Amino acid sequence: xxxxxxxxxxxxxxxxxxxxxxxxxxxxxxxxxxxxxxxxxxxxxxxxxxxxxxxxxxxxxxxxxxxxxxxxxxxxxxxxxxxxxxxxxxxxxxxxxxxxxxxxxxxx
Amino acid sequence: xxxxxxxxxxxxxxxxxxxxxxxxxxxxxxxxxxxxxxxxxxxxxxxxxxxxxxxxxxxxxxxxxxxxxxxxxxxxxxxxxxxxxxxxxxxxxxxxxxxxxxxxxxxxxxxxxxxxxxxxxxxxxxxxxxxxxxxxxxxxxxxxxxxxxxxxxxxxxxxxxxxxxxxxxxxxxxxxxxxxxxxxxxxxxxxxxxxxxxxxxxxxxxxxxxxxxxxxxxxxxxxxxxxxxxxxxxxxxxxxxxxxxxxxxxxxxxxxxxxxxxxxxxxxxxxxxxxxxxxxxxxxxxxxxxxxxxxxxxxxxxxxxxxxxxxxxxxxxxxxxxxxxxxxxxxxxxxxxxxxxxxxxxxxxxxxxxxxxxxxxxxxxxxxxxxxxxxxxxxxxxxxxxxxxxxxxxxxxxxxxxxxxxxxxxxxxxxxxxxxxxxxxxxxxxxxxxxxxxxxxxxxxxxxxxxxxxxxxxxxxxxxxxxxxxxxxxxxxxxxxxxx
Numbered sequence: 001x002x003x004x005x006x007x008x009x010x011x012x013x014x015x016x017x018x019x020x021x022x023x024x025x026x027x028x029x030x031x032x033x034x035x036x037x038x039x040x041x042x043x044x045x046x047x048x049x050x051x052x053x054x055x056x057x058x059x060x061x062x063x064x065x066x067x068x069x070x071x072x073x074x075x076x077x078x079x080x081x082x083x084x085x086x087x088x089x090x091x092x093x094x095x096x097x098x099x100x101x102x103x104x105x106x107x108x
Numbered sequence: 109x110x111x112x113x114x115x116x117x118x119x120x121x122x123x124x125x126x127x128x129x130x131x132x133x134x135x136x137x138x139x140x141x142x143x144x145x146x147x148x149x150x151x152x153x154x155x156x157x158x159x160x161x162x163x164x165x166x167x168x169x170x171x172x173x174x175x176x177x178x179x180x181x182x183x184x185x186x187x188x189x190x191x192x193x194x195x196x197x198x199x200x201x202x203x204x205x206x207x208x209x210x211x212x213x214x215x216x217x218x219x220x221x222x223x224x225x226x227x228x229x230x231x232x233x234x235x236x237x238x239x240x241x242x243x244x245x246x247x248x249x250x251x252x253x254x255x256x257x258x259x260x261x262x263x264x265x266x267x268x269x270x271x272x273x274x275x276x277x278x279x280x281x282x283x284x285x286x287x288x289x290x291x292x293x294x295x296x297x298x299x300x301x302x303x304x305x306x307x308x309x310x311x312x313x314x315x316x317x318x319x320x321x322x323x324x325x326x327x328x329x330x331x332x333x334x335x336x337x338x339x340x341x342x343x344x345x346x347x348x349x350x351x352x353x354x355x356x357x358x359x360x361x362x363x364x365x366x367x368x369x370x371x372x373x374x375x376x377x378x379x380x381x382x383x384x385x386x387x388x389x390x391x392x393x394x395x396x397x398x399x400x401x402x403x404x405x406x407x408x409x410x411x412x413x414x415x416x417x418x419x420x421x422x423x424x425x426x427x428x429x430x431x432x433x434x435x436x437x438x439x440x441x442x443x444x445x446x447x448x449x450x451x452x453x454x455x456x457x458x459x460x461x462x463x464x465x466x467x468x469x470x471x472x473x474x475x476x477x478x479x480x481x482x483x484x485x486x487x488x489x490x491x492x493x494x495x496x497x498x499x500x501x502x503x504x505x506x507x508x509x510x511x512x513x514x515x516x517x518x519x520x521x522x523x524x525x526x527x528x529x530x531x532x533x534x535x536x537x538x539x540x541x542x543x544x545x546x547x548x549x550x551x552x553x554x555x556x557x558x559x560x561x562x563x564x565x566x567x568x569x570x571x572x573x574x575x576x577x578x579x580x581x582x583x584x585x586x587x588x589x590x591x592x
Contacts, residue, residue, distance in 0.1 A: 008476070015435060015479040016442065016456070017472055018464030027476050030534055034477060037535060038424040041493050044500065051495030052502060055312050055326065055551035056358070056576065072352055084219040090449035100444050103455050 222319020301569020
């Protein structure tokens, strides 16, 4: 299988990754090799197989019967941690209310 | 052999949870003295091993003093009183730098403890510091850490395994009595095998993942390393159980693993899957694992050949599912809220530059692979196909556990390989996880325990796999093997 430079750039854009020219080349070749290996899965006929979405489905259903209140009440609680969180940001401002600073998003 | 093995950490005893408790209660040693001893072991050995990324002496001595105060007041001691503990650097720890082995989180100090860590704290453990690991737990050799690889205490020119290599090496070298690691495709069991210490992956949902910085949320588990199976059981007893902060944590009651571990093993049916002993298994590893199986037969267990036909498909399934989940989980590292920020003229440019500079090569490779597998036009062919085959792999385990009580296999196809030996070929490195990813995909529990050494130095791990929530049965066989 072949992965073009355009494929790599498209995926890098989706993933928000800036790549060097060397990385674009290396990742293209490596993704092609890994994905070719993954094509081994096509040996299996899965036309009647359900995809696995949750590993412990049976248990969760049993628990839900015993414990219908499994979800907590949706009540607001004090998030007293907010100033500590913002203080860890590269550009967090301890204003009132505290906030994160980012480059301008909307031009007007 | 070019490197000499590390000598024992010091002349001090090899402590266990029980021996620490006895010594504290008899006032032969204080928790502060024990803590001081462990920090001096780390000072002496860590420059060679690189097992710890950060130390937390302030918190450790405060924890030790709290235990010593309880002893002075003759209060009952909590279950892990005074136990020197190491924590993998993907677990959030209040007040101690947590980097996931990545430049993108350099300098990040979490404002809260993960649930497993908080439970250890309440149980009286002493937190020595954070252990090195592959960046965001992605790797099988620890060579993907942004802060240099860990060296295997059994042979310093070799890898400790990964991704929890620092936790495994710390326990193996006597720099911690117990440690927590995380396992997504083998990251607890494989370094446990390569460093020669018991290491357990609990059932999915048995231990809360709250505060664990996520790699692949349908696979990630937190579990213990220790120098004995008994200590693995004692730590698991503390960290297991329902947590309202993790919706996937199970509300099943936590049994007494230390009681279950001592039940007899006679008559246990042990499945030996043919596919785990096929081509690719190193002959010396095979010999040790087969010898272990015959010793278990001598204890009255009944080895039974079984088939797990979808095992050869597990590596591609794992690398598609895990990278897809990782590409989503790691989207949060964008320079806005924590860690590194590389300035850009627009928000999107800041994201791209920050992530390009902050992530290492393996993390970028996996984000690219996962993003590709989820992208329009490829989703059905890769991600959906992998999820279907994951059902088949789980089906193999469901069928096997109708026939047998436990399944035995090697943990790793090879012993510890040399640093640098496999770094050029990502696919060859992925194959190091061939015997561990199956259990990860099926959500079951498994332990790796030492079962001998090749050439007298390189440890081999025996993997014991059990059905969902049967940690007690797995520990029982592990304990019986260790005791004979």
